[in-house]
Amino acid sequence: DAKTTQPTSMDCAEGRAANLPCNHSTISGNEYVYWYRQIHSQGPQYIIHGLKNNETNEMASLIITEDRKSSTLILPHATLRDTAVYYCIVRGSNQAGTALIFGKGTTLSVSS
């Protein structure tokens, strides 16, 4: 799986959009970009994933650059409950049954 680079920490005001970047310059053609988060003392939570098109669900939007070397997770209206560590993971298709490898992630702090 390709390596990812994320900022160590970010701050966001409550109600504002949180934009979390991820670099994955060595991503290969069949690898997807996944985002998970882990709120303190809870289990990791799947957020969203994409291959090359932008994706949106009820939690977030994922913007992947045309060259696929970077992506941005957008939480449109951050709340205090969005304070968590966010992980960007690149994985090939058909990886069911294999371990998720979490890097250091970005600690997002949302404040009022």
Added chain:
Amino acid sequence: NAGVTQTPKFRILKIGQSMTLQCTQDMNHNYMYWYRQDPGMGLKLIYYSVGAGITDKGEVPNGYNVSRSTTEDFPLRLELAAPSQTSVYFCASSLRDEQYFGPGTRLTVT
């Protein structure tokens, strides 16, 4: 949909005791996983299952056993608990590549 549920939430064991961590999912997922997470560290895969009756070792299986008699349940058995098994244990399931996690079991062995 309850998703992935785990019991107990917390447990303290004495060295040498044994216990079973329960995991149940109601999403009809074929794949199930057990991870452990030590303080400040990432997840490590203990065991996984690709379907009822099929299990396989992950990165750190020593000291643990699993079984998968039904699609829904994937219990993790600790035999002869040791202090090194003090950790938070997460169960997860998946239909395809995205994994859905339970709330975790915090285990302390003293």
